[in-house]
Amino acid sequence: MCTVAQLTDIMKLARSLVLVLLCLLAGLTASAASDFPQALSGLAEKSFKKRLGAINAVAVSGHERAQTVLEALAQRRLFVANPGKRLVIKTEAGGYQMAVTGEPAGEIAKPALKRVKTNNRLRKVIRNALGTLTLRSPDPARRLAAAQTIFASRDASALPILEVALAAETDIQVRTVMERARAASTLMGSAGEADKLEAISTIRQMGNQDAIALLSAFGDRAKGAEKAAASQAIAEIERTLALWSGAQNVIYGLSLGSVLLLAAIGLAITFGVMGVINMAHGEMVMLGAYVTFAVQEVLRTSFPGLFDWSLLFAIPLAFLVSGCVGVALERGVIRFLYGRPLETLLATWGVSLILQQAVRTIFGPNNREVGNPSWMSGSFELGQLALTWNRLYIILFALLIFAGLYAAMRWTSFGLQMRSVVQNRQMAGAMGIRTKWIDALTFGLGSGIAGIAGVAISQIDNVSPNLGQSYIIDSFMVVVFGGVGNLWGTLVGAMTLGVANKFLEPYAGAVLAKIFVLVFIILFIQKRPRGLFALKGRGIEA
Amino acid sequence: MPKSRFLSTSLKSTIAAAALLSSSALVSAEETIKVGILHSLSGTMAISETTLKDVMLMLIEKQNEKGGLLGKKLEPVVVDPASNWPLFAEKARGLIEKDKVSAVFGCWTSVSRKSVLPVFEELNSLLFYPVQYEGEESSKNVFYTGAAPNQQAIPAVDYLMSEEGGSVKRWVLAGTDYVYPRTTNKILEAYLKSKGVASEDIMINYTPFGHSDWQTIVSDIKKFGAAGKKTAVVSTINGDANVPFYKELGNQGVSAEDIPVVAFSVGEEELAGLSTAPLVGHLAAWNYFQSVEAPVNAKFVQDWKAFIKDEKRVTNDPMEAHFIGFNMWVEAVKKAGTTDPDAVGEAIIGVTVPNLSGGYSAMMPNHHITKPVLIGEIQEDGQFETVWQTSGQVVGDAWSDYLPGSKDLISDWRKPLSCGNFNVKTGKCGGQGN
Numbered sequence: 001m002c003t004v005a006q007l008t009d010i011m012k013l014a015r016s017l018v019l020v021l022l023c024l025l026a027g028l029t030a031s032a033a034s035d036f037p038q039a040l041s042g043l044a045e046k047s048f049k050k051r052l053g054a055i056n057a058v059a060v061s062g063h064e065r066a067q068t069v070l071e072a073l074a075q076r077r078l079f080v081a082n083p084g085k086r087l088v089i090k091t092e093a094g095g096y097q098m099a100v101t102g103e104p105a106g107e108i109a110k111p112a113l114k115r116v117k118t119n120n121r122l123r124k125v126i127r128n129a130l131g132t133l134t135l136r137s138p139d140p141a142r143r144l145a146a147a148q149t150i151f152a153s154r155d156a157s158a159l160p161i162l163e164v165a166l167a168a169e170t171d172i173q174v175r176t177v178m179e180r181a182r183a184a185s186t187l188m189g190s191a192g193e194a195d196k197l198e199a200i201s202t203i204r205q206m207g208n209q210d211a212i213a214l215l216s217a218f219g220d221r222a223k224g225a226e227k228a229a230a231s232q233a234i235a236e237i238e239r240t241l242a243l244w245s246g247a248q249n250v251i252y253g254l255s256l257g258s259v260l261l262l263a264a265i266g267l268a269i270t271f272g273v274m275g276v277i278n279m280a281h282g283e284m285v286m287l288g289a290y291v292t293f294a295v296q297e298v299l300r301t302s303f304p305g306l307f308d309w310s311l312l313f314a315i316p317l318a319f320l321v322s323g324c325v326g327v328a329l330e331r332g333v334i335r336f337l338y339g340r341p342l343e344t345l346l347a348t349w350g351v352s353l354i355l356q357q358a359v360r361t362i363f364g365p366n367n368r369e370v371g372n373p374s375w376m377s378g379s380f381e382l383g384q385l386a387l388t389w390n391r392l393y394i395i396l397f398a399l400l401i402f403a404g405l406y407a408a409m410r411w412t413s414f415g416l417q418m419r420s421v422v423q424n425r426q427m428a429g430a431m432g433i434r435t436k437w438i439d440a441l442t443f444g445l446g447s448g449i450a451g452i453a454g455v456a457i458s459q460i461d462n463v464s465p466n467l468g469q470s471y472i473i474d475s476f477m478v479v480v481f482g483g484v485g486n487l488w489g490t491l492v493g494a495m496t497l498g499v500a501n502k503f504l505e506p507y508a509g510a511v512l513a514k515i516f517v518l519v520f521i522i523l524f525i526q527k528r529p530r531g532l533f534a535l536k537g538r539g540i541e542a
Numbered sequence: 543m544p545k546s547r548f549l550s551t552s553l554k555s556t557i558a559a560a561a562l563l564s565s566s567a568l569v570s571a572e573e574t575i576k577v578g579i580l581h582s583l584s585g586t587m588a589i590s591e592t593t594l595k596d597v598m599l600m601l602i603e604k605q606n607e608k609g610g611l612l613g614k615k616l617e618p619v620v621v622d623p624a625s626n627w628p629l630f631a632e633k634a635r636g637l638i639e640k641d642k643v644s645a646v647f648g649c650w651t652s653v654s655r656k657s658v659l660p661v662f663e664e665l666n667s668l669l670f671y672p673v674q675y676e677g678e679e680s681s682k683n684v685f686y687t688g689a690a691p692n693q694q695a696i697p698a699v700d701y702l703m704s705e706e707g708g709s710v711k712r713w714v715l716a717g718t719d720y721v722y723p724r725t726t727n728k729i730l731e732a733y734l735k736s737k738g739v740a741s742e743d744i745m746i747n748y749t750p751f752g753h754s755d756w757q758t759i760v761s762d763i764k765k766f767g768a769a770g771k772k773t774a775v776v777s778t779i780n781g782d783a784n785v786p787f788y789k790e791l792g793n794q795g796v797s798a799e800d801i802p803v804v805a806f807s808v809g810e811e812e813l814a815g816l817s818t819a820p821l822v823g824h825l826a827a828w829n830y831f832q833s834v835e836a837p838v839n840a841k842f843v844q845d846w847k848a849f850i851k852d853e854k855r856v857t858n859d860p861m862e863a864h865f866i867g868f869n870m871w872v873e874a875v876k877k878a879g880t881t882d883p884d885a886v887g888e889a890i891i892g893v894t895v896p897n898l899s900g901g902y903s904a905m906m907p908n909h910h911i912t913k914p915v916l917i918g919e920i921q922e923d924g925q926f927e928t929v930w931q932t933s934g935q936v937v938g939d940a941w942s943d944y945l946p947g948s949k950d951l952i953s954d955w956r957k958p959l960s961c962g963n964f965n966v967k968t969g970k971c972g973g974q975g976n
Contacts, residue, residue: 048706119919119929120823121708124799152800209768217770252757259755357584365588367785371817379793388793391757461754462785466586470752505758510749511719 036063037100040087043073043116044080051116052125059129067133069099074126078116081108087116128153132161140171147174151181154214156189180206187218196226204233208384212237244384249502255391257498258398259460261491262453263471264478265402268490269446270326272479273422276334276443277345280352281475282468284447287325288318288454289463290359293368308373311455318451325355326447330440352468360465370458394456401452406487408445418442422485481521483531493532497521574617575610575881577602578637580648580658580669585625589782590860591650593811594672595620597861598647600849601868611875619643627657634658638667644881645670645871647864652676652721659684668883670871672863674806674828676725680940680953680962682887686910687867688860689829690938691729695776697915698804698827699730701930702774703737707917708802711771712743714763716779719748723778726806730776732944743771753783756790764794767801775803784808792820799823804917810856813924821920829899829913830862831926836900856924862898869895870905891956901935908953908962910938 039061042054055073058066072078072089078099081088087099088108096105118126131149134142135158143165150158162182169175183199191199200218203211212234219230263285270278292314299310306313329351337344372390379388409415420428421438429435454467461467482493497517504513528534579598581591602616610616619641623630630649637643638661645668649655652675662669662683674689702710715730717723727746734744745766747759767773779787784805791803804825810832813821832843842865843857874890875881894904903911912935918926941948941963950967954960961971 117927117929119706120799120802120825121706123823124708127799209765213768213770220770248761249758252755252761255757256755360584360588365592366811366814367589367782369814369817372789377793379795386761386794388757388790390793460786460789462782464589464782466589466752466782469586470754502758506762509747510753510759514750 036061036065040069040099041085043069043078044085044087048119048122052122055122055125055129059133065100065102067130068102070126070130070133072099073116073118074123074130076115076118079113080116081105082112082114088113128155132158135161135165136168140174143169143171144174144177147177147181151177151184151210154184154188154217156185159185159189184214187214193224193226196222197229200226200229200233204237207237207240209241212241241384248385249506250499251385251387253499253502254495255395255498256502257495258395259457260474260478260498261398261402261494262394262456263450264475264482264490264494265398265405265487266446266448266450266453267475267479268482268487269405269449270443271476272485272487272490273418274439274442274446275341275484276338277341277348278334278446279345279349279472280329280355280468281447281450282470282472283352283355284322284326284450284468285454285457285471286359286465286468287322287355288314288451289370289458289461289467290363290368290454291318291321291451292455292458293363293370293463296370307371308375310371311373311459314455315452318455319448320451322451322454323444323448326450327440327444329447330443334443335436335439352472356465356468363465365465368463370463372459376459390459394460397456401449402487402491405449409487414438414441418445477518477521479531480525481531483533486531486533489531489533496532573614575612575614575875576617576619576641576643578634578641578643578646578648579618579620580623580630580634580637580646581650582625582654583620583622586782587625587650587654590811593855593858594647594650594860594864596850597846597864598868600846601865603849604845605868605872611872612879612881623654627651627653630654631657631661634661634669635665638662638665643667644875645883645886647672647867649673650860655684666883668871668887670864670867672860672867674859676722677729677940677942678725678945678948680908680910680955682909682955682960682962683883684909685867685870685890685905686938686940687863687870689913689915690910690940691726691942692939693829693913693915693936694806694827695726695730696733697932697936698806698825698917699733699776701827701917702776702802702804706930708772708774710774710802711739712745712766712769712773713739714745714747714766714773714775716747716749716759716763716775716777718751718753718778718780718783720751720780723748723780726778727776729942729944736944749779749783751780751783753779754786756787760787760790760794760796763791763801764796767796773801775801777803777805778807779805780807784812788821788824797823798825798919808920809858809860810924810926811858813920814854814856818920818922818924822922824920825917825929826920826926827915827917828859828926829915830859830897831916831918831928832857833918833925833927834899834916836898838896838900839898842898866895866897866903866911870903870911874905887955888957903935906937907956908938908940909955910940912937 036058039054039057042050042057045051045054055070058069069078069089077090079088079090086105088096088105089099091097096108097103098105127149131146131153134146135150137143137146150162159182162178162185166175166178166182169178179202183202186195186199200215203214215230215234219227219234222230266284267278267281270276270281292311295314295317296307296310299306333347333351334344337347376390376393379386409419417428417433417438421433421435425435457467478494478497479490481497482489501513501517504516508516579595581595582588583592583595599618602618605611606615619637621633621637623633634646637646647670649658649669649671650673655671658669659681663681667683669684670687671684672687674694675686677690701707713734715727717727731744731746749759763775784807802823802825804827806827808826809828846857847853847855870890870893871886873893873895874886877893878885878889890905891907892905894902897903897913899914899916901914903913905911914934915932915936916928917930918928921927940953941951943949950965951963952966953962954964955962964971
């Protein structure tokens with residue numbers, strides 16, 4: 001092509017000069033391009049080390065396709081097509097394109113494809129490489145992710161790119177993270193003392209575990225004033241973190257307490273108010289969880305768009321199913337056994353085994369998959385507290401149920417009749433209340449509430465036939481501790497036990513913490529046999 | 543009087559013996575060999591053990607299609623010990639004494655195995671135990687077809703320590719509070735220390751069965767991992783508690799790339815019951831994965847789905863262990879020409895049968911078998927992708943080399959040694975264990 005441009009005319013000479021320049025440029029990119037296919041072919045190698053090297057080579061090649069290829073590799077969309085060991089990328093549309101050029105690769109039969117495998121180590125390297133490649137992306141979310149990756153990788157060589165990116169950055173949030181990433185890279189690099197001291201103060205402001213990790217890694221290598229500044233910063237962060245961890249324990253405790261409250265609140269009605277030792281209470285919770293599973297199954301197959309609302313449908317259904325089972329249980333078994341606690345205990349325990357085995361036969365013995373709706377996944381940060389959404393919603397939900405139940409008992413006519421039957425059965429009967437029906441409905445209410453609890457518990461625990469067993473002991477513990485027959489007692493009892501457990505756990509471990517709590521309750525019951533909030537006055541009959 | 547009573551009793555017993563003989567002759571005319579299946583079909587362990595009962599029924603059916611064994615049909619005898627440890631011993635006794643089974647395939651938890659062990663030794667029958675366990679045991683009557691710690695835990699740790707596995711320097715050993723995790727972690731701790739890992743780089747944590755509130759522990763793990771060195775979690779957390787554990791890890795933003803978790807009790811069957819999104823990238827160490835590419839495995843998976851009539855059902859490691867154990871028993875019976883426990887026990891040592899990962903497993907003199915060790919990464923579809931495997935078969939070690947009490951012990955049930963806990967230092971049989 002260049003030789004064609006050789007003409008004597010001045011005009012044409014000038015034009016040819018431009019062409020020569022263009023040719024030179026083309027030659028340069030061509031040499032980079034020849035490195036790139038070679039680096040790419042390394043990705044298809046079997047040896048781990050060669051693939052690791054290939055990823056690094058692709059990342060530094062500067063080729064325009066490097067980012068696409070690495071992203072495809074990270075998302076498991078990079079394949080080796082045989083014969084010929086061609087690397088192809090599966091596109092989102094379902095077709096294939098050549099990894100080197102991006103041209104369509106045509107139809108490839110499935111057996112001829114072999115996915116390029118990655119493991120955790122390789123993915124981390126890819127993530128870091130992509131971090132530097134996407135730092136200038138037009139999408140702020142990707143820039144943010146890139147900056148976070150660089151901060152985590154503490155790559156000193158990323159410093160120049162960070163400086164360029166920082167100068168152009170306008171988004172305030174991305175800027176903050178980039179500054180931290182720059183500080184991390186500065187600390188790990190060979191900058192002067194003044195720069196490093198400034199970086200330490202940037203990192204100190206983060207005030208979290210990541211900052212400690214970075215500073216202690218830096219402190220191990222630093223000397224003199226730098227080391228002193230780093231250890232001083234670490235000490236300061238640790239002081240504030242200790243305060244935060246107290247708050248963290250309270251939150252964890254409330255979260256555990258709210259689960260206890262959910263499990264126990266139905267029992268507070270059936271055992272607390274009616275005095276029925278209902279060993280099948282846990283199975284009512286389990287039924288609620290299985291209703292959630294069934295609802296999700298139906299939605300998944302028929303109305304996938306409604307999946308995020310599945311819990312909203314599950315709550316009334318779970319209440320109905322568990323409530324009806326509860327009414328049937330009361331009418332069929334328990335009403336014959338009033339005033340005979342030992343027989344009630346044995347009979348309801350038998351019922352619990354029957355329910356478990358029934359569920360096992362219908363749904364199988366294995367765990368069932370209950371998904372979290374998207375609004376219940378993930379976590380957010382409040383200061384130095386990491387709060388997970390599902391736990392937060394469960395705390396709110398438990399309190400809501402408590403408030404609803406309390407209102408129903410206090411201000412509805414059914415609640416009034418229920419309380420009157422409990423306080424004085426004969427008198428209530430004389431006033432025209434159908435005490436037998438109130439018994440059945442009360443038991444149904446308690447069971448239905450347990451079913452609702454099952455919906456919430458399905459979000460954090462396994463849905464298996466054994467689900468109920470793990471909550472029955474805790475439920476009794478809470479009700480007895482809180483005071484039989486008192487809803488407020490159940491609330492305070494559940495929260496106290498939850499928080500106590502979480503403050504003990506870091507020191508004693510999960511197993512011992514549980515034992516301590518049990519021993520504490522036994523001693524407490526010796527001192528106050530009727531629990532925290534004992535009912536005053538005539539109390540429960542029988 | 544006493545004499546005549548003696549006479550009459552002896553007469554009675556003779557008649558009874560004669561009756562017994564004739565009845566056993568009648569039974570043998572029906573030509574079946576009974577095989578006991580001792581797996582919980584109800585209670586907490588039903589989740590794992592029901593599948594093993596089904597796979598045994600399938601293996602027996604397939605063997606009968608091939609013409610049975612020694613010219614007789616095999617007949618499965620299924621009992622349900624209902625996840626109740628003392629009931630295991632009772633049911634085992636029933637299988638051996640009443641049903642006269644030739645061998646028993648069963649048990650899952652170590653405590654159930656310990657509960658039936660005296661029964662098998664007393665009545666001299668054979669048990670094939672298909673689950674990975676803590677080792678430190680070798681009985682004349684038990685064949686351990688699951689993994690010993692050196693066939694699962696130690697290779698997994700080796701992998702994580704290698705460059706490929708991420709050069710892990712700090713270790714969290716998290717487990718459920720019972721014998722298998724405690725012993726495994728004791729072995730791992732000794733092993734890690736022998737590799738130069740300092741005590742402050744090892745965190746050990748136990749939780750109760752079915753633990754569901756992992757907030758504190760996960761945030762502790764996060765804190766422990768933030769110390770600047772590459773950290774990994776080695777999990778011996780038992781089945782059910784795993785789901786909330788992984789969910790909490792995912793929710794608190796701990797990714798497999800930062801802190802990988804390698805589990806010894808999470809297999810395909812456990813994954814089938816949960817949404818895998820928070821688990822993807824985490825690891826498990828087993829001797830078999832359903833995804834293993836081998837013709838023999840493809841056939842096994844196909845047979846299993848056809849037998850259970852459900853395309854969604856998966857296969858897992860303990861199922862492979864039963865596959866190997868059952869075939870070894872069949873080969874040994876053929877070799878011995880009888881189902882007599884002593885003859886079969888002698889014949890089975892050295893028997894080599896294909897395993898499902900494309901190689902061969904052999905029964906060693908210590909009643910453990912040879913197996914490859916595979917490390918797999920959890921995928922979105924609930925399957926594993928093998929990321930690493932041992933180059934050959936690993937011989938199961940009954941007595942760990944890393945525990946002070948057991949490193950001098952060996953087990954060899956061949957004559958003339960015939961000893962499960964031979965001390966090579968003192969040259970005596972006996973010492974620790976049974």
